[in-house]
Amino acid sequence: MKRDVSAHLDIAVHAPAALQLQLAVARQPGLELNESLALTLDGSEVVPREVPGPHGSRIHVFDSGAGNLRVQYRATVLGAAEPEPVAAYDLAAYLRPSRFAESDKLLGFAWSEFGCGIGDPEMPARISAWVGRRIRYAPGSSGPMDGAVETLLSGTGVCRDFSHLVVALLRAVGVPARVASVYAPGCFPMDFHSVPEVYVDGVWRAFDPTGLAPRSAYVRIATGRDASDIAFLANHGSDITVNGLSVTAFIDGPLPFDDFRLPTSIH
Template structure:
């Protein structure tokens, strides 16, 4: 199937037990996709009763759905079909400043000397994403449960293991350390195994935002944007403010209509 006619169907089902009244924020709906055709359904319930969530539009078309929840069981159900490709993500001057700065989980300032030694000769080259992706991919082991939610890029490098967000944070920190703007994107990723919400890096290379995924768990060409930010602090699928919750169940789906695209780490891919 030609990529410009690709159809992707994605979704998520979550069940959350609220044990102390709180405010919940979900980032599971697709970001705005100008240029593509999107059909979707999004439903929330509290103890079986439908809940109306307030939609907040964040950076880069990210959509946050927020509501207050008393003790009880909250469910979230989302499904969307995306036909065709969205317009390439815009490049704003402010982004080229914001995404050079160290952040909570991508502490680029800790990597300045190291990254310059490893990648400084490629800082202005289109080969940089491939080099960084391959370097991170060969030094880390993908091990579910091997990292803590508070681990940053430096912790990940020392541990030598992590999950997708850890790979992405290390990629982002290394890129920023050689003066290349980079940010984190949460995506639905057809072909990903194990299937889950996926995190990848997006780097400003050759005048465009390019995807970098050192896990190589899914083809980048079929990924679909959910949220974009400095690091995982900006893109979590669920945030809890003021109370206590337990995530009881979660199932994520992402498929393409037809065969998955072929991907190579050397390809320059734009998320659309």
């Protein structure tokens, strides 16, 4: 499977800042990756430092002066990622509540609605389908500080909100769950995409309650507890404005069929 992905950012940096990018394809065994990353500040090259993160994630860290920052990333991805070993620490960490997946606030609701999920391999599919029915996809309907509770109460959101609610409900009923950012061929509107991953029968399986793109074509970028771990841009110590963002993701040939009721892995 050949996939071509890209991301372009146009950022106004209003004062010197320490910035972090997470938009490079995750390094995983089984993938052949041909990529380029170019950063310029007012036309001058900026060289970031790559920091490896969990699950193959890569954070590009750099200091930027004030000015107009342009970021261009392109990658061609061949092959299929091999399943990563499941660490005992991950199974513990991805059961805990987190900033945007406040499972501790949803314990009573989740148990009364779904019951106990421990030892029930069908629970992730039921919760993902429930969120897909319960929440309406509406671009611009949520803010960057909204979490799973706000999404449940409002009944609307974008992909990250769907992911947070699925993850929070699963953790609340005892099932380890995490969030992944991906390039998603076929996604409309095209953007960085966020999906929940769930520990099912000894492996991590992806669900997508939005149904926006076939999961077998996904390309993993970053993986973590919630959006705070997988943000494509983090700003420390300054004021910035994202003036432009464009993302592309294509696959050779027709898009594969996806039965969203069934679990699958991100390859």
